[in-house]
Amino acid sequence: MIWKDPAAGPPIDSSADAPRPVSSPNLCTVLIAQISDCHIRDRASTFGRLVDTTETLIRVVEHLRALDPAPDVVLATGDLTDDGTSAQYSALRSILAPIADRIVPLPGNHDESREFRQAFADLLPDNLPKEHCSYVVDHHPVRLVGLDTTLPGRHDGRFDSSLESWLEESLTADARPTVVFTHFPPFETGLKFMDQSGLADADRLQATISRHPHVRLLVAGHLHRSIQTTINTTLVSICPSTGNQLKLDLHPDRAAAIDEPPAFQLHRWDGERFVTHTGLVRNPELVQTVDLGNYAAEVRRRHEAGEPFSKVVTS
Numbered sequence: 080m081i082w083k084d085p086a087a088g089p090p091i092d093s094s095a096d097a098p099r100p101v102s103s104p105n106l107c108t109v110l111i112a113q114i115s116d117c118h119i120r121d122r123a124s125t126f127g128r129l130v131d132t133t134e135t136l137i138r139v140v141e142h143l144r145a146l147d148p149a150p151d152v153v154l155a156t157g158d159l160t161d162d163g164t165s166a167q168y169s170a171l172r173s174i175l176a177p178i179a180d181r182i183v184p185l186p187g188n189h190d191e192s193r194e195f196r197q198a199f200a201d202l203l204p205d206n207l208p209k210e211h212c213s214y215v216v217d218h219h220p221v222r223l224v225g226l227d228t229t230l231p232g233r234h235d236g237r238f239d240s241s242l243e244s245w246l247e248e249s250l251t252a253d254a255r256p257t258v259v260f261t262h263f264p265p266f267e268t269g270l271k272f273m274d275q276s277g278l279a280d281a282d283r284l285q286a287t288i289s290r291h292p293h294v295r296l297l298v299a300g301h302l303h304r305s306i307q308t309t310i311n312t313t314l315v316s317i318c319p320s321t322g323n324q325l326k327l328d329l330h331p332d333r334a335a336a337i338d339e340p341p342a343f344q345l346h347r348w349d350g351e352r353f354v355t356h357t358g359l360v361r362n363p364e365l366v367q368t369v370d371l372g373n374y375a376a377e378v379r380r381r382h383e384a385g386e387p388f389s390k391v392v393t394s
C-alpha cells in the first residue's frame with residue numbers, strides 16, 4: 080500500500096526504534112473552552128466599521144456547539160457586553176442560550192456589576208462577595224477559580240490586598256490542579272496602551288500564583304489577541320476576542336484594531352498538563368478544508384499495530 084503523508088501533515092519519524100507517542104487513556108480529561116471580549120452592543124452595530132460583534136458571537140457559539148468532543152465548560156472572561164446595559168445582557172443571554180448549560184461567566188471592565196449579576200443570576204453562586212464577582216467552581220476534576228479585578232466606573236483593574244486574601248484562601252483550600260480565570264492579564268504584553276491601562280498590582284497577583292504551583296493555568300482576556308507567558312510553572316494565556324482583535328504592533332506610539340477572525344481557546348487538561356489550542360472562526364462561506372480521514376485512519380492502524388511510520392517513496 081502506498082502511504083503518502085499529505086503536505087499539511089505532521090513530520091513522520093521513520094525510525095522503528097523511536098519512542099512511541101505517549102497517550103494516557105485512563106487519565107481524567109477536562110475540556111475547557113474560553114470565550115472573551117464579546118462586546119455585545121445594543122444593536123448589531125459594528126466596531127470601528129470592522130466587525131458586527133453580535134454576528135461573530137453567534138458564529139462562535141455555533142462552532143462551540145458543534146465541537147465533538149464537546150467542551151465540559153465554557154469560561155467567558157469578561158467584556159461580555161460593551162456598556163453593561165440590561166438590553167445588551169438580554170441580547171447576550173439569548174445568543175449564549177445554545178451553550179448556557181456550561182457557561183461560567185466573569186465580568187470585565189466593559190461590564191457593569193449589578194446588571195451582570197442580574198443577567199447571570201442562574202449561573203452564579205448565591206454567596207458571591209458584595210465587593211467583587213469572584214467565585215470557585217468545584218465540581219470538575221480541575222478547580223476553576225474566577226477572579227474579578229474590575230473597579231466600578233473604571234477601565235483599569237486592581238488586585239488589592241483584600242482580593243489577595245480571598246484568592247490566597249481559595250487556593251489554599253484545595254490542592255487539586257486549578258485554573259484561575261480572570262479578565263485583566265497580570266503581566267506586560269508589550270502592547271503599551273493596553274499595559275498602561277491594565278491591572279494595578281499585577282506583581283502581587285504574580286506572587287500569589289507563584290505560591291501555589293497547583294495553579295496549572297491562568298487564563299485572561301482584555302487584550303483581544305492570543306498571547307502566552309508563564310508565571311513560574313503556571314501557563315498564562317490570553318484569549319482573543321469573539322469580535323474584533325487588536326493589531327499586533329509593539330511600537331509604543333501606535334495602536335489599531337484589525338479584522339482578524341473571531342476566535343476562542345480550548346484548554347485541554349489530560350490529567351497531567353494543560354494544552355491550549357486557539358480556534359479561529361472565519362465566515363463559513365470562505366472556509367475550505369481537505370479531508371484527511373484516510374490518512375488519520377492509516378496512522379491509527381499503524382499506531383495500534385506498533386508499525387513504524389516509515390516514509391514511502393512514490394514515483
Ligand SMILES: [Fe+2]
Nearest residue numbers: 116158301303
Ligand atoms: Fe475587551
Ligand SMILES: [Fe+2]
Nearest residue numbers: 158187188301
Ligand atoms: Fe477589557
